[in-house]
Amino acid sequence: MGLGKRIAAVVVPLGLVVGGVAYGVSRHDSNDDKTLGECTTKVRGLSVILTDEQARNASLISAVAIRRGMPAHAATIALATALQESKLYNLRGGDRDSLGLFQQRPSQGWGTRQQVLDPVHATNAFYEALAQVPGYAAMPVTEAAQRVQRSGFPTAYAVYERDARALASALTGYSPGAFWCHVRSPESPAAPSVRRAAALREALLPAFGPVGVTVGSDGRLQVPASSSAPRGWAEASYLVAHAQELGISTVAYRGRAWDSGNNAGWHREESARDAAVLVR
Template sequence: MGLLTKAAAVVVPIGLVVGGIAYGVSRHSASSDSTLGQCTTKVDGLTVVLTAEQARNASLISAISIRRGMPAHAATIALATALQESKLYNLRGGDRDSLGLFQQRHSQGWGTRQQILDPVHATNAFYDALARVPGYETLPVTVAAQRVQRSGYPSAYAVYESDARALASALTGYSPAAFSCHLSAATGTPAPAAQRAVRLRRALAPAFGATAVSVASGSHLDLAAANRTRGWALASYVVSHASALGVSGVSYDGRSWTAGSDRGWQSGGQRSGATGSAADVVVD
């Protein structure tokens, strides 16, 4: 998908445009920065632009695949499905009793209405079903998605395969520094570091499971990462949730991202020897 054509309008999500332009970024008034509120993924020459809400859901779907020990291909399948079914929005309605990110139905055993509208439950329910598909790890995205969803339009998932693959690669950490958001800079006095650490730990738990978050010098927060891929997955997740968490910046692997900037990841991030080890994701 390409970048959104800029236009003057109130802040509302735009609809799907198949075959070219972005399918869900926010438009802002002419006096504002037209990229504010957008999250961008760039992998192998493909650019995918999402709203901040879509990006939060995409990062959650990808992180849960990591927590469950599933391959990045599982995240690609889930993301392609959610793009087709809801455009990565947690919809409160749909065809008949369809709901949520994957348009799952209470009448088909996906859970209660409340459960289906919980993105964590919905995503885990999707992966539960995917895990029961024999050989899903090597199946084409469309085939695997259809065996889970049993859609009346199975070929529709193919439209989103390239975008889903790029998002999965970036958000699971296999494409470093490929995902970033242009978000408003945090305002006001930040909460004490210990409180921010608790908030961040709680925010990461549904996605990644228990994650070590410690307070370092300068009131930075350190997130321990077992390896570089996991580190970039954590860093991307925190960026996608930065506004809700009051995060002003993230540093990892010699690069840094800053809220309020539209420049993405820049060279010069936190390195070993200052606030944490080289394997730590540093959050401000």
């Protein structure tokens, strides 16, 4: 497929079959905007559309690479693998005893069934195996993925390489403001800021490690971005991907902001700072 719109999430809109199990794209109702529940990545003319579930998994895979100090190429390899193996869904079955995002097999030492079905464990296990591949950082994506997975279809990962590169670039922060989601705006009143800050710290922990979240004078939560713009954008993208479950309505960083309730992407926001990701 050439440049333009690639739909990694909605490969078969209402009947995706992976590992013999059918998975559909959920819609809220027939009257909703058809982009509700979708997340978009746009990098160098290529668009990749994910469901919100896929986006949460993709953002976790990318964030764990950052936490482990691995290059963006590692995230590309992992994302291409997960796209091929599970379409970025945490599958509870597959070929023989294969499970989870990477279709890892407990019988082959990837962990217990419960561990393999934990996206955090599965992602870390993948990166631990990848780190043992000599020269993986300069290796073609499909070759590196095959060295980890040892699949019966070693060239299949190449199908998703371009999508994976776009996702990795956006979700590791090297393509600023290139990822957003269309989710409903929170309807219930926001919880007290202190409780929301604690929930945000808990949500960021498995992806980025301990992150200090504070409450600003304007009531917005502040996630420190240190001096690294890519790290800040990675945090911002991760929060957008998890906005629905965290009750987030706005994420702002480095002069731009994302708002829930529409599919317009990031817009200019003068109050958005460089030193912290601001969340409301």
